[in-house]
Amino acid sequence: MKKTVKKRKTPPTRGPAGAVPDLIRESGVKPSLCIIGCGTLGSYLIRRLLDLHGDAVEIIAVEMGGRRIRNEEEMGVAADAGNTHVASHGRYFGLGGTSARWGGQVLFFDERDNPQNDPTWSEIIRINQRHRRTVLEQLLGNTARSIEFNPDVAHSELSTKLKTGIWLKYSHRNLYKRLVKPLRKRIRLITGRRIVGFQMEEGQVNAVVLKTADGLTETLPADRFYLTTGALESCRLLLKVQSSYPPLRNMPIGKNFGDHISTELFVVHGARPQLDGIDFTPRVVNGSLxxxxxxxVAGNGMVGFVHFVFNKDIRAFRFLKEMLFGKMSTKIGLRDLLQGAGFLFRFAWGMLVKKRLWVHPEQWSVQLDMEQAVPNSNSLELTLQPDRYGEPALKINWEICEEDKKAIADVRSRVEAILQRNKLNYTAKYDPAVPGNKVEDVYHPVGCLPVGEVLSMTGKVNAIANLWHFSTAMLPAARSINPTAAVMCHIEEHLQNEWPPQDF
Ligand SMILES: Cc1cc2nc3c(=O)[nH]c(=O)nc-3n(C[C@H](O)[C@H](O)[C@H](O)COP(=O)(O)OP(=O)(O)OC[C@H]3O[C@@H](n4cnc5c(N)ncnc54)[C@H](O)[C@@H]3O)c2cc1C
Incomplete structure (x- = not known):
């Protein structure tokens, strides 16, 4: 049975795009914004809307999960994902979404992410640089001021390639928690309902269709909609709209899907993590790492990042990380605990007293995360297979292409030259001459709803007057960063450039 969610005192009467804004204001009814998905970016957006415009609008948030965080299998929405784990291990459902399980490392794009001077990338970088400070202050509070971002230490060729990342304090990781009780009271939160469709009328969304896990449907009207259901589910929903809404037909929805592909290049033995005099040991600043x-940058222009992985073989460290990030796979016995006691003491001493991550003095890994080539033949599409909600499940066609492998091989040889110049003793892990190297995706889904083609730079879906989308899918590629905070910069750009709204 279909019914309409009707909790507002006076439902807004809406006309075609751009109609009678004054009538709405005179009637005393605030324009309504519907945020679809209360995960990482949905929570960030709600908080910023409340901060900046909260008194002028009514905010309704619809979240398919609840307080308990679940994976796609538990939620009944598993994708047919072939050889990628981006759907099964890379997204979580419930209040806070994937931020309840993510690493929480925050970085931004800069001009080094655009070696080919591409105009779309120039604009993405401008937006990142413009709002970086605001996003950092939102996520880190006062700590943002104590961190020198990409300090100018260009005393060697290597130092021009340095980029700073900040792991959010563990307690700041789930972004839904930024919506403290007094703020939550100012929004209408509907949980346990999945958005499964958009009712289109005259070039805009009139209402969204909500479905419960047991199949009941309702419709929810609003003036403006923000789709923040994560890169994969948002793409699935827009593929559905595309199939019945001709203005979206020629847009590359679901095409050129990419991720970072990550591989261990070398293990270095018997030396501190220092290269050309630069110490790569992570520091602790007010609880953030x-x-x-x-x-x-590879010879073919593809961009990625080289980073350093510490304490990989210490079971107690692995256990600690898995415990913190809710993914227990390391089994630990009493013997491990006793052996790990020394490590745990040094770890705690480092974090609390020395303000540095304690790193094993004998061994560290050099890891490469490379973006994937664009254009590529990876794609997201709808299957005929229904999920537990009776919705067409998502199919992900993903592979690592020859161009990706070329980029890895090229960066690998540059890194090896750096290790040799620093006279380090190392074991090679990735061998470009043989097949079967371990290369994995790392849950940074990008490219399938790109700005400049499907979306504007401020996240508006082209050809739909009142629908915005924010997720990493809006970035054409992942380049040198873990990309979530970069999307927050696009949210800030939207809030600064497109308010007060002209469409109410
Ligand atoms: C282990 C791990 C580590 C990571 N580490 C980092 C990192 O260090 N730095 C970084 O930048 N990125 C990292 N990422 C990626 C990052 O977590 C994601 O980019 C980010 O959380 C995605 O935010 P989102 O708001 O787009 O999606 P989500 O946070 O997944 O939120 C989507 C929300 O929408 C809800 N929802 C879904 N479908 C519907 C629907 N149809 N109707 C209603 N609600 C719906 C979901 O329940 C969820 O709450 C990591 C990811 C993982 C898995």
Missing amino acids: VTKRLVA
């Missing part, structure tokens, strides 16, 4: 990585 500040890291350094190297921006890597």
Whole structure:
């Protein structure tokens, strides 16, 4: 049975795009904004809307999960994902979404991410640079001021490639928690309902269709809609709209899908993590971990980053990480605990007293995360297979292409030259001459709803007057960063450039 969610005191009467804004204001009804998905970016957006415009609008948030965080299998929405784990291990459902499980490392694009001077990338970088400070202050509070971002230490060729990353304090990781009780009281939160469709009328969304896990449907009207259901589910929903809404037909929805592909290049033995005099040991600033990585540009122009992985073989460290990030796979016995006690003491001493991550003095890994080539033949599409909600499940066609492998091989040889110049003793892990190297995707889904083609730079879906979308899918590629905070910069750009709204 279909019914309409009707909780507002006076439902807004809406006409065609751009109609009678004054009538709405005179009637005393605030324009309504519907945020679809209350995960990482949905929570960030709600908080910023409340901060900046909260008194002028009514905010309704619809979230398919609840307080308990679940994976796609538990939620009944598993994708047919072939050889990528981006759907099964890379997204979580419930309040806070994937931020309840993510690493929480924050970085931004800069001019080094655009070696080919592409105009779309120039604009993405401008937006990142313009709002970086605001996003950092939102996520880190006062700590943002104590962190020197990409300090100007260009005393060697290597130092020009340095990029700073900041792991959010563990307690700041789930972004839904930024919506503290007094703020939550100012929004209408509907949980346990999945958005499964958009009712289109005269070039805009009139209402969204909500479905419960047991199949009941309702419609929810609003003046403006923000789709923040994560890169994969948002793409699935827009593929559905595309199939019945001709203005979207020629847009590359679901095409050129990419991720970072990550591989261990070398293990270094018997030396501190220092290259050309630069120490890569992460530092602790007010509970956040500040890291350094190297921006890597391959000969074919593809961009990625080289970073350093510490304490990989210490079971107690692995256990600690898995415990914190809710993914227990390391089994630990009493013997491990006793052996790990020394490590845990040094770890705690480092974090609390020395303000540095304690790193094993004998061994560290050099890891490369490379973006994937664009254009590529990876894609997202709808299957005929229904999920638990009776919705067409998502199919992900993903592979690592020859161009990707070329980029890895090229950066690998540059990194090896750096290790040799620093006279380090190392074991090679990735061998470009043989098949079967371990290369994995790392849950940074990009490219399938790109700005400049499907969306504007401020996230508006082209050809739909009142629908915006924010997720990493809007970035054409992942380049040298873990990309979530970069999307927050696009949210800030939208809030600064497109308010007060002209469409109410
Ligand atoms: C282990 C791990 C580590 C990571 N580390 C980092 C990192 O260090 N730095 C970084 O930048 N990125 C990292 N990422 C990626 C990052 O977590 C994601 O880019 C980000 O959380 C995605 O935010 P989102 O708001 O787009 O999606 P989500 O946070 O997944 O939110 C989507 C929300 O929408 C809800 N929803 C879904 N479908 C519907 C629907 N149809 N109707 C209603 N609600 C719906 C979901 O329940 C969820 O709450 C990591 C990811 C993983 C898995």
